[in-house]
Amino acid sequence: MKGTLSVALPKGRLLQPCLELFQDLGCAGLMGILSTRLLLWEEPERGLSFMVIRPADVPIYVEHGAADLGIVGRDVLREEQRDVYEPMGLGFGRCRLVVAGPPEIRDQNLHLRHRLRVASSYPHLTRQHFLKQGISAEVVSLSGSVELAPLVGLADLVVDLVQTGRTMRENNLVEIDEIMSSEACLIVNRASHKLRLKEINHLMKRIADVIEKFKVQGSRFKVQSSGEGS
């Protein structure tokens, strides 16, 4: 009648646990999406369809209603500032967004520097964080391998995600400040939430049950061997 509910899933480190989650909800063949180049995947019996897109695009698809629901890290969500509902955290993909730099910068008063350059793939959150402290940082917006920037003189500091801290350590960077902690979140288009409330509530209930089950059993979502984020 109304068709399937469409779900936008993020490529990258959150994809595997997302697929496992929906597999547990009965989408048996969903893992097949990993071995195809298909961008759209239908599970008509479950009333669901999936699309796999860049994490930063998930909030955009959902805001515009191209997807009814999406899963995305809270870090990306805050960075993108989209008008969507975020009714539940999913408990996996936990990580933190931190400010880091070479060890010698740790003891410096950042207010006294006449210039501070920060590299990040989170330009909005980075700017906001430093402005809040009265520091007008120059933000260099990069799309990956942010840890490299201080090593080659592109930036004094970086703002990036850490999960275990390994990538930071390997690149001789130390954490200076935490901006936020993040986890995977379910987001919902406003109009879909109004128009298909019952279906969405039902799905959310089932997701909550699966998450709860794994919390009790010791989550297999918890540590991803794929390691660090970008």
Add this chain to the structure above:
Amino acid sequence: MTYERHFRAALPCGVRDLFLEDAAKLSKLMATWRQLFESWAYTEIIPPTYEHYDVLMAGSDADFERRIFRVLDREGNILALRPDITTQVARIVGTKLHDLPLPLRFYYLANVFRFEEPQAGRQREFYQAGLELIGAPGPDADAEMVSVLIEALQQVGLRGFQINLGQMAFFRAIVAELELSPAQVETLKGAIDRKDEVGLMKSLKEWEIDDGHAAALSELPHLCGDDEVLERAASLAPNAGARQAIENLSHIYDLLSAQGLAEHLVIDLGEARGMDYYTGITIEGFSPGLGFSICNGGRYDELIGRYGRPLPAVGFGLGVERVLLALEEQGEQEVDLAPRLLVAAEAASMGRAALQHLRRQGMKVEVDVMARDEAGLLEYARVREIPWVIVAGDAERALLAKTGSQHWVSWGSLEEML
């Protein structure tokens, strides 16, 4: 040949040219609504396109500040392109029309300007069609607003739409008692806007909000559904103000149910947006397949008082382009721009009175001004999909042609032929 395509065709971001079918669809929608609004005894109000910035901002949601187009005139005054019409109506009524017998009923069909990222169904300039009903504080006025809104959507052929009715007075009454700082209220609103229940609970706990108020606030995201929600909300109401707010909404819901409109309605207390502006019911409309709302409105009893005499008021605004998108989504038929009849210039001057009569019946009659001969007329009619052609005529008769055949008819019998 290129016609200066690159330089002179450039448009600034956020505006678009409307012509042919697109323009016709937009104005057809607005014409339908104009007629409907007038049949409900609303009269048109036409405020200016720009005003003094500070005058507009005095009555605008703080949220508009970043989204308003500002212009400097030659004397250095800061002007603003209107981001909505309601504020202007409030200014006009508060300062000029407050002594007229109440209620006042106004409608508008107008373009507004907001500095936002252009998105589906919303450029930086877009059209709104709306009503303001001023001077009536009671549920009858609120119900009239929703009732006309539903009729407006039905009349343009929209199906399966849904109107969510909220009650800002419920949220306001709960928050008023808590003596929160403005920053705390913002945090609370933010969490409710995102339906972020975990964040909401965390804040409530951190601020040590008592159980009664916390229960009502944390339940807000779930207070959405049919009239059963009203009972739940009433049982959660922690004070008299909140209880009255729910009674008021129930009353409005009952009035609308009695008109057989309940199938379109959803009770939705889980929204806090527009809190600075709305004081009573809120109205938001949705259509299947469209990821954003098609209309917004509500009761704003404190707005007109910012400009002059305080008067209660309720209104709504329809996003014209968004309703058009919703209609397209459900496959609404195209508009027909083609004339019904093409007439050679000479024949047209002979049959002037008869053609005038046809036009007054609403028929589109095109007169050839390109001095085409018979073959030229027929070819042009074929390309433009004009079904009938008058290729020649004298004082009494017209030579009427339609694909392949033609014959003489008297001017007087044209109407029944076509």
